[in-house]
Amino acid sequence: MSRDASELAHRLALAAEAVCRHYLSNGKRDGRYWLVGDVHNTPGRSMFVRLQDSSKGPAGKWTDAATSEHGDLLDVIRESLGLLDFREVAEEARRFLNLPRAEPQSALKSVHPPAPAGSQEAARRLFAISGPIEGTIVETYLHRRGIAHVHHGGSLRFHPRCYYRPDEHLPTETWPAMIACVTDLDGKITGAHRTWLDPLGFDRIRLGKAPIDTPRRAMGDLLGNAVRFGAADDDVLIAGEGIETMLSLRCMLPTLPMAAALSANHLSAIALSSSLRRLYIARDADAAGDAVQAVLLQRAEIAGIEAIPLSPRLGDFNEDLHVFGLDALRAALRIQLAPEDVSRFLLLPATVR
Structure with missing residues (x-):
């Protein structure tokens, strides 16, 4: 881990509970730990984040007992927001900590090569970091549209804070979203479809979709696929x-x-x-x-x-x-x-x- 990344991780660990309350809002504190379903902010108790330094390890470290995944609070920010470039993770961490943004020449390098926006690879990554829809706002949204039994066969997932950019001149927003994978006849993921949802509820005009100009958008290679x-x-x-x-x-x-x-x-x-x-x-x-x-x-x-x-x-x-x-x-x-x-x-x- 680079020096800048280590410093950000340390600063986040000092405010571990605040970080968890913000990025893992579907969890809750239990003694010295924050419990949640997974790093994607799914409701549950299989993942625990250490809130204080102890003999078992430093604050900010987390482990998912169900999958054996582990990491620090920078990983929490990356996975819960669906960020692809570690530079974006660092900028989000600095924003949360009210730190000045890094100068371009000292920007952190990406852990994974950034995928071009709207590409097949970006679509695959978005679907991979999203979680199950069961017990989420996606299931509620579909139920309220009359779909009582959601027979999706794994084609739908939920992202609690999916990026939405109104246009290139306006700041990026985050909304919960239903993520659907677009595949070809061989089952290869070629794209993804996002339906941003309104966490405040369902009304007759938007039918549960987020109050934004284009609550549905697709990315990747769509032609011939579905x-x-x-x-x-x-x-x-x-x-x-x-x-x-x-x-x-x-x-x-x-x-x-x-x-x-x-x-x-x-x-x-x-x-x-x-x-x-x-x-x-x-x-x-x-x-x-x-x-x-x-x-x-x-x-x-x-x-x-x-x-x-x-x-x-x-x-x-x-x-x-x-x-x-x-x-x-x-x-x-x-x-x-x-x-x-x-x-x-x-x-x-x-x-x-």
């Missing part, structure tokens, strides 16, 4: 635009593979597996949805794939689920799906958990 729920190489697939739209359908069809392409244009260009024999197009009820349907019907015909449009009553299937409820959406799907897929995939009321 947020996938289930196997990409199955013989049946439902493809649509939004994550919430596909998760709404997963409430009744939890074993049917689905893909959220994130926009109408990307849905038109989604890659289709060579094993696919039936494609359901979960189109939105708008002009863009009409155009997507026409393109995918043509592409499917050329590829020898049966294509069946699925149409919502309102704007999209999440709106249908939220307004009409689970039973009404199930009934609507039952008459739109192929009969063999009804018996194969559709959960009937008596089998719904």
